[in-house]
Amino acid sequence: MKPLAFYSTNGLAPRVNLRQALLQGQAPDRGLYLPEKFPRLTVAEIADKSYSEIAFEVLRRYATGIVDDATLRAICADAYDFEVPLEKVYDRVHVMRLDRGPTASFKDFAARMMARLIGKFVREAGQTLTILTATSGDTGSAVASAFHGVAGIRVLVLFPVDEVSDRQRKQMTTLRDNIRTIAITGKFDDCQALVKRAFADPALAALPLSSANSINIGRLLPQSVYYFHAAAQLGEPLVIAVPSGNFGDMMGAVFAREMGLPVRRLIVPVNGNNEFPEFLATGRYEKIEPSRNCLSNAMNVGHPSNLARLVAIYGGQMDETGKIHRAPDMARMCRELFSTSVSDEQTRTTIQQAWHDHKLLLEPHGAVAWRGFQDFLATESLGDSPAVILETAHPAKFPNEIERLLGFSPEVPAALAALDKLPEDFDRLPVDYEQFRRYLLTRYTT
Ligand SMILES: *Cc1c(COP(=O)(O)O)cnc(C)c1O
Numbered sequence: 001m002k003p004l005a006f007y008s009t010n011g012l013a014p015r016v017n018l019r020q021a022l023l024q025g026q027a028p029d030r031g032l033y034l035p036e037k038f039p040r041l042t043v044a045e046i047a048d049k050s051y052s053e054i055a056f057e058v059l060r061r062y063a064t065g066i067v068d069d070a071t072l073r074a075i076c077a078d079a080y081d082f083e084v085p086l087e088k089v090y091d092r093v094h095v096m097r098l099d100r101g102p103t104a105s106f107k108d109f110a111a112r113m114m115a116r117l118i119g120k121f122v123r124e125a126g127q128t129l130t131i132l133t134a135t136s137g138d139t140g141s142a143v144a145s146a147f148h149g150v151a152g153i154r155v156l157v158l159f160p161v162d163e164v165s166d167r168q169r170k171q172m173t174t175l176r177d178n179i180r181t182i183a184i185t186g187k188f189d190d191c192q193a194l195v196k197r198a199f200a201d202p203a204l205a206a207l208p209l210s211s212a213n214s215i216n217i218g219r220l221l222p223q224s225v226y227y228f229h230a231a232a233q234l235g236e237p238l239v240i241a242v243p244s245g246n247f248g249d250m251m252g253a254v255f256a257r258e259m260g261l262p263v264r265r266l267i268v269p270v271n272g273n274n275e276f277p278e279f280l281a282t283g284r285y286e287k288i289e290p291s292r293n294c295l296s297n298a299m300n301v302g303h304p305s306n307l308a309r310l311v312a313i314y315g316g317q318m319d320e321t322g323k324i325h326r327a328p329d330m331a332r333m334c335r336e337l338f339s340t341s342v343s344d345e346q347t348r349t350t351i352q353q354a355w356h357d358h359k360l361l362l363e364p365h366g367a368v369a370w371r372g373f374q375d376f377l378a379t380e381s382l383g384d385s386p387a388v389i390l391e392t393a394h395p396a397k398f399p400n401e402i403e404r405l406l407g408f409s410p411e412v413p414a415a416l417a418a419l420d421k422l423p424e425d426f427d428r429l430p431v432d433y434e435q436f437r438r439y440l441l442t443r444y445t446t
Contacts, residue, residue: 001064003018010317051080054225075117103171128152130444138393159182174424189303238387239386250306269373273292348367
């Protein structure tokens with residue numbers, strides 16, 4: 001069968017297959033890749049399957065003609081060797097804990113699949129590839145851990161020096177080998193802007209660069225798997241709540257729905273960076289620059305990099321600067337999505353209430369999702385729909401906050417505990433593109 005084609009949301013780049021889309025990250029016209037046609041998958045086809053088998057069923061529909069079934073099945077089994085628990089809170093309401101991977105955030109799901117696929121493509125081509133990525137905390141550690149030791153790949157992670165927790169930083173800076181990290185004296189948006197400029201810079205054309213940020217389609221496809229997993233266990237049509245920053249995770253749910261997963265409503269709670277709920281409410285889109293610093297730090301995004309994809313799926317067009325060239329179907333967006341902004345104060349009281357009312361332990365990102373779900377319930381009754389609220393990080397990644405709010409420290413998973421003893425190694429740069437380019441040229445050419 002012919003491989004599936006991917007097009008760019010800016011409409012000015014040639015169509016590519018999955019291999020090319022993964023290796024390029026961003027399309028040459030600075031748009032984002034989307035599948036020309038979504039493959040179909042029914043919940044009946046995955047009933048009783050294990051998580052890694054469901055991953056295989058989802059991904060094989062995108063990888064036809066690119067990765068053979070036996071290889072893909074083995075990659076899925078190797079990448080997804082941890083639990084994906086659905087914790088019942090009450091009635092048909094469940095929290096899905098996506099924090100059991102090696103770096104204890106949901107970003108492990110995509111990073112582990114991408115590292116294995118990109119590693120395979122690079123080996124086949126006899127290339128060396130530099131993965132350049134900006135992180136607000138969890139992407140960098142998940143990507144660094146997933147690519148650590150993969151032959152033919154070098155990883156460079158930029159992180160905002162004051163916006164990541166000690167544990168998040170140590171997850172990146174203690175790996176060494178093919179992993180390098182730079183502390184940028186700026187915000188996450190500054191890191192992302194540096195990375196974006198490097199990709200567009202002709203002076204760096206000789207360096208094969210790829211992005212592992214949520215703009216890479218390889219980050220999205222694995223993130224639709226767990227919604228199928230939830231439906232296989234809980235039934236459908238699902239009400240889904242996804243705490244959102246760059247909208248990669250929620251796009252996984254949109255992809256799953258496009259593939260045929262019955263979704264009653266997709267709830268998209270954000271923190272104080274409320275550009276999206278404002279957009280739904282007013283139809284006018286305004287980025288937040290600079291992004292607001294909130295407790296749920298992995299969601300401090302003033303312009304979600306995947307928004308152009310969402311707009312495209314709803315029939316519109318948005319360019320990489322956030323300018324809308326064709327309006328999406330706002331009425332349908334408002335019917336199918338529900339978005340709400342959750343303040344830091346609400347996040348804190350939600351952590352306390354969820355613990356008090358349900359013995360449900362949440363960290364700030366999951367608390368934003370839980371609160372968004374409560375806001376939804378204030379507008380509409382759940383009836384007998386199953387609901388799944390995503391907890392995207394392990395509470396032990398935020399020990400001080402939890403201790404202060406609940407009076408105890410969450411148990412630390414072994415992988416995180418081991419970090420405290422390892423020595424760190426990272427470089428520092430200011431927000432200055434010329435210096436960053438020089439850094440790349442001196443380290444990665446010759
Ligand atoms: C990255 C991240 C998010 C936000 O996911 P997006 O795909 O950027 O919307 C939420 N929670 C945690 C813990 C994260 O690391």
